[in-house]
Amino acid sequence: MPTDPTTVPRCKAPRRWPDEPAQGGWYTDAEDAAMREVMDDSLSWRTGWRGTERITSFEDAFAAKADSRYAIAFNGGGPALEMVLHCLGLQPGDEVISCGLNFVGTHLPVLHQGGTLVLAEPDPLTLNLDPVDVEPRFTTRTRAILVTHWNGLVADLRPFLRLAACHPHPRHGPPVVIVDAARACGGTTPAGHPVGAEGWATVFSFETKKLMTTHGQGGMVTTQDDALASQLRRLRTYGLSRHWGTNQQLNKAQAAVGAVQLSRLDEMNAARVARGHQRTRLLEDVPYLTLPPTLTGGQHLYYRHNLLVPESWAGAGRDALMETLAERYGLGSIINDPPTYTSHDYIHARTHGQACPRAEQLAARLLCPCLHPLISDAEEQEICDAIREAAEQVARAFGTV
Missing domain, CATH: 3.90.1150.10 (Aspartate Aminotransferase, domain 1)
Incomplete structure (x- = not known):
């Protein structure tokens, strides 16, 4: 065992x-002031801790930073990845390729969402997923490549995007590239793009040890895909009265502090x-x-x-x-x-x-x-x-x- x-x-x-x-980063008087402002704004029973404007503002700023059309905030990076994989609609036998050298929180959602986890080797220099080892692991059941920017070293996504295009699934088309950027927020890819701009979805974590944090927990997904963004917003808010969903929302205090942390990232x-x-x-x-x-x-x-x-x-x-x-x-x-x-x-x-x-x-x-x-x-x-x-x-x- x-x-x-x-x-x-x-x-x-x-x-x-x-x-x-x-704690990965550090806080300043600016975060303290933002938190005090939210607290003052939330004392009344008429207002409380809901505050969509602050959350939306944080999401917009994050999307701009990542050069992405959409940024959808969650209460953690783990739940965010879970919901991205839920949107993929994995069926029994569907495969997701990911680097064996990884954080367990990257692989557990694949298994929980019903996918078959296919492990591949790391590159010996970068310790990121090795595209050379990924290619022979493609099958007609491959639905996604899950790439981690491991320990802050940003992976080059271009080889994985090319491999996906060359190995289409017989029903769903090219496998999607999902990126775990929990440890690389604010980085730049070898192609010169901000982390979060490439791939079907990029997942970020604001847990306490990460490069920026929203009071110890929080997460974000960036995507250029209209349908994925809409579905993620439904999923985090009980399905918006129409579909299955759960409660994985960031609160306005976290968003206010996150906006300051983002400005200092x-x-x-x-x-x-x-x-x-x-x-x-x-x-x-x-x-x-x-x-x-x-x-x-x-x-x-x-x-x-x-x-x-x-x-x-x-x-x-x-x-x-x-x-x-x-x-x-x-x-x-x-x-x-x-x-x-x-x-x-x-x-x-x-x-x-x-x-x-x-x-x-x-x-x-x-x-x-x-x-x-x-x-x-x-x-x-x-x-x-x-x-x-x-x-x-x-x-x-x-x-x-």
């Missing part, structure tokens, strides 16, 4: 830096990218670590700063490095993420023995030490010194010096 490999650093010693930041992302690039520079002389590719122009937002240890350290050596960082230096890290079928029982039971050897091998080498834009330059130097020293200690233990 799968275990949870994200919990490898079992050291309970106090840590100066947590396994991962509890480029600033927060720029600080995160600068921190990610600085960490790469400070670690570039460590021979035991493979560092993330240094990309510019918003193509990598460093939701996580991925490190890969040598293949000979895979598993035990990586775990030793994480334990050393936690125990001796107070630096937390996380495996973000292992293959979903190895870490979640429900997914494991429903992927019928599928395996992605490359994903498993990369995951066994992966660790993501804590990174946040508000870490000071002095602290960042300490963190990188700790990583360097810990890597040397593990190298001696594994005879790779």
